[in-house]
Amino acid sequence: MDLIHIHEVDNVALSRARQPAGSLVNWRGALLELRTEVPAMHKVAVRPIARGDAVLKYGQIIGFASSDIAAGEHVHEHNMEVGAHRPDYAYCSQVPAIDYIDPAARACFQGYRRASGRAGTRNYLAIVSTVNCSVTVARAIAAHFNNSGMLRDFPNVDGVVALGHDSGCGMSTGDEGYRTLMRTLHGYIGHPNFAGVLLIGLGCEAMQVGSLLRECGLQTGPLFQALTIQGAGGTRAAVEAGVAKLGAMLPAANACVRESIPAAELTLAVQCGGSDAFSGITANSALGAAADLLVRHGGTVIYSETPEIYGAEHLLTRRAVTPQVAQKLVDRIRWWEHYTEINGVALNNNPSPGNKAGGLTTIAEKSLGAQAKGGTSALQDVYLYAERVQKRGLVFMDSPGFDPVSVTGQIAAGANVVCFTTGRGSAFGAKPVPSIKLASNSQLFQRMREDMDIDCGGILEGECSVAECGEMIFQRILAIASGEKSASELLDYGDNEFAPWRIGAVI
Known part of the structure; x- marks a missing residue:
């Protein structure tokens, strides 16, 4: 297929490769003529979208048409804007049950048992x-x-x-x-x-x-x-x-x-940087599957980057185990809205230029793709930046979206493994915790082979499913937690990425 259509209600699809204007692309068994050039990984309208109407991707609103958009037309900054939209938080309305693996059958890794009892x-x-x-x-x-x-x-x-x-x-x-x-x-x-x-x-x-x-x-x-x-x-x-x-x-x-230590004592920090439009459907989704596996084995997953859940936070409030946990997340969103306002920055002033070149247009679109890396488990608690995580399962830690600052907080909170997805390429490590790099597409994986640990691009080509890729990531987490060096460690990254979040005036 020339186009990737993520959800049945979506009025846009993703182009796998760059397509010039006038190209005929396969769309649901018919041919759709492209009215404009569409870069690789960018959106194309699959039906007309009137000015002011919602643009839908992942089955969610990612923005609004700023002009009439014809079927077959490239959809990006020139004809789409963030707009005003407040999602329905619906606290605790979709809390999933967790299918825990029998303790006797749970995975283990080879780690260090400290005097404190931690691993x-x-x-x-x-x-x-x-x-x-x-x-x-x-x-x-x-x-x-x-x-x-x-x-x-x-x-x-x-x-x-x-x-x-x-x-x-x-x-x-x-x-x-x-x-x-x-x-x-x-x-x-x-x-x-x-x-x-x-x-x-x-x-x-x-x-x-x-x-x-x-x-x-x-x-x-x-x-x-x-x-x-x-x-x-x-x-x-x-x-x-x-x-x-x-x-x-x-x-x-x-x-x-x-x-030998149970995998239940692993605390995984999930992170994304240099994202592209494929990140949400390959690397992030596969990492989410691995995160769900770790939770089923009794482990902990720390999801962070509050500005990069903006527009998708309702998917977490609905999975919160209590209304109090959901409210804690919303309180952090409101804090960020105030914090960015008093500093003269819009919270939706995102994605970055690299993200936009990779096909991402609005923060809601980026957030909806980013949230996949946290998996589908129930949200157990919400923590302040660098606050020690006490609950097991999926938790959220408040942090900026800037990767070194966010990961620093996750490590301070207790993460002993980091998984980092990227679609554009990212050079990152975080001593003393190993960082595992996941490429969203095979072209990136081959271009930056020494920096990447896992190629998630096979999902696009039908070579593996999201679940199969998630299992591969989970097994690599166990291996690297047991001492196998990650690509970032082999390149000796991690000495310069300790970056505590600086809040407030310098006086």
Whole structure:
């Protein structure tokens, strides 16, 4: 078929390849003449759409015609707009039952059991900076271990990660931005992919080392140490002290070994970036099938990127297990509407130029395709950014749509595996958590072969079903959680993607 028609009520379809004006394309056993050129992955009207009428895709409204559109005409920014539409949230009206797999038959992976009882998929040591002023020291300490070759004597240690950021000072110690950063740092300090952590501050910043320890109830010990540059006597002294403290953790970290752990203890962060019009019907849908499988095995899936569910949030409120959970999601949408308004940005100021080149026109269209990656399970709870996830099953964590910021929050919340779909191509990793890259189309997979883990383009060609591709993704999740390196890890991505969400004024 030349066109992909997703839902029977849709008045647009997707063109598989670029088609010049005048082309005759197959449409429901007949030939449809294209009145205009239609780029690959872009929409074409399959019946007339009058000005002001809804444009339908995925069986949902994705925008409105800004002019009369004839059948066979390209549908994009030139003749379509967001318009005003508020979906029916219908709280808890479509909560699905979950067909859990018998515990005796559930999958396992080879992971690290931590003293806290949590399960890790990697075994790193970390240097966590409280403030941008301590990042240089943190990176110098990490370089001492990573570049000297000394880690060869500790083969069970995956590496030393310096987590630096551009915040920690110039903020009020009582505002939302401060609390958000503290949650993020706390989540990383306790992350099960770290065998040991060194916390480093300058000494005079807003995010004080002592305050963080006190407010988060943290105690230093053999595998969790802290220092300040001022207290150590300056930069060189702080580096020397940090090297000594982290070096003392190496033998214990190296003694950690993998053991069989139920897949129920995997927490999967689902993410998409550089999306195209095929993402929603291939990679995102297949990842959603894998997410549903993990939930059936007792695991957890963190779905995020609040601006990129805008226009599709009603599909989640209907699956919420209680009205309170649904309302928490709507409250985050309302927060974003206010937040973007006071910052002079429209929440529907999306998709990106790359998304539009890939055929996506409005935020509703992008959101409807993006929501597929969360699967079809019941929504168990909604969390603030970087808030520790406590419920199992599908949950939502509030975050921006910017991938590094969103994934940073998901990892702080407890994710120990990341799956990242892309249709345009994305270069991403997120130490200490392995990132698995899913290509929405085979052309991208071949063009960026070293960056991609799984080709979901076979769904378009009828080579596999969404369910079969989802099973393949699920098996790869288990393998990579057990120590197999992802493409991003082989390319050594992940040192620069720690990006806590900065909220509020810099003062």
